[in-house]
Amino acid sequence: MSKWFKEFRLTDQPSCRLFCFPYACGGASLFRHWPRLLPADMDVLGMQAPGRECRYQEPPVASLTEKVAILRREIDKYLDVPSVFVGHSSGALVAFELLRSLDHAAKRCVKAIVISAKRAPHLPRIRGPIHDLPFDELLQKLRTMDSIPGELLEDRALMQLFTPLIRADFALSETYRFIAAPKERTKAVLFWGRDDLDVSRQSMLEWQRHFSQEIELHAFDGPHLFIRTHHDQFVERLGSILKPLLHSPELA
Template identity: 35%
Template sequence: MKPSPWLVRSGNSEHARLRLFAFPFSGGSASSYASWRKWLSPQVELLCVQPPGRGMRMAEPLIRDIDAMLTQLLPELLPLLDRPYLLYGHSNGALMAFSAANRLLQLGAPAPRAIALSAKCSPTVDRPRERVSELPDDRFLAKLRSLDGTPRELLNDPEVMQLFFPALRADFALGENFRLPPLHPDLARIPALILAGEQDETRVEDVFAWGDLFADAQRAAMTGGHFFINTNPGFARKLDAFVRAHCAPQTEPVPG
């Protein structure tokens, strides 16, 4: 199959029992989840979404709307749904993963075995949304520092940060422009894992509200801030167990 610029693949695709599609957070890219290969089950093929404006796609136009992004992404993803799959998204990536699941069902595609969402306020929560994408540079930089997901050496280099600002602002706009769309009735039947950081600026209960959209939702609060996925080893164990539990039935049992 011809490689897609939208998806960076990792793992043995020929023998994988399940494909895990991972959607990046604001400022993230396909490389943000590359280290997961060390601990994911060898039965899982990891496919990381690579939006325009980063990596090998640096020269491509940025996208500020999730619907527009999915219109381009889903034709690349559909041919890969010939085996069981799971969707994951962190922060703004949670909105992308959720929206992708809904759009795929509307297209008549096979449903994901499960979905995992972390560190994002549910769109069902009625709270004012800060327009971070429109903040002046100094306040925008302060916001990035508070999230603690950008390396300090980059934050302390004004010239480098000016290069990253357009892509970062476009990513924040993705979330700020998002509105809950009409939902396919089968969406609620997808098993879900909802993860929140106990020290995150986003309130745990607002993240857990995602679970109200699913009939079968596990919720877990994890020690750490917005990027607990990078600092809490328990995250890897939690997600790996969830992924293994939704592999094809013939896969090895979930470790106790």
């Protein structure tokens, strides 16, 4: 068992094991209902990074390089069956860099990566950094974005409590510097929200530059956090896409 992965379902003979990576400031609880909506032979594990939920007393990790290095060690014990990485927003960047960090044998276990609501990593940023802004300016900027649940933004006391986590999670993406590498051979499936204010369809299609197989882009009604606002539809569609994909001869 790893503190970094919450095990929502582990079966004796899984068809695959889903590793799920939440958006900025999100925790593993985002995925707690996924098992009831996915085929019974799919394991579900959610990343539980420090600074949130049951690990709220631990300092959050603000470096993507550091987080990926830790995850690389923690995930090794689970990569004994066909696996899929699923990441939403900044979680997609974590999943992608974790995939790139794996050695050849481990990569062979990862049959697909699902990238949801994240611009391709080589594209220039469309917003300036916010992680080091004074509190009131940070709050004002966050209100113009679609990256933090609205109920949290409206609670000033809670926002002050969560500010260290918010700063760390945004710093993780804002200090990230993409380094070119050979294309990944893993199958990439992309989800995009038609009402996303920051992530365009073209910015999702740019992910093709980083994968040798043709990517699949699935449009989804909803804003940036459609993984929350359209939770059941998202998970059910994910399962319907993954089930035939995992039995494809190309991925055997």
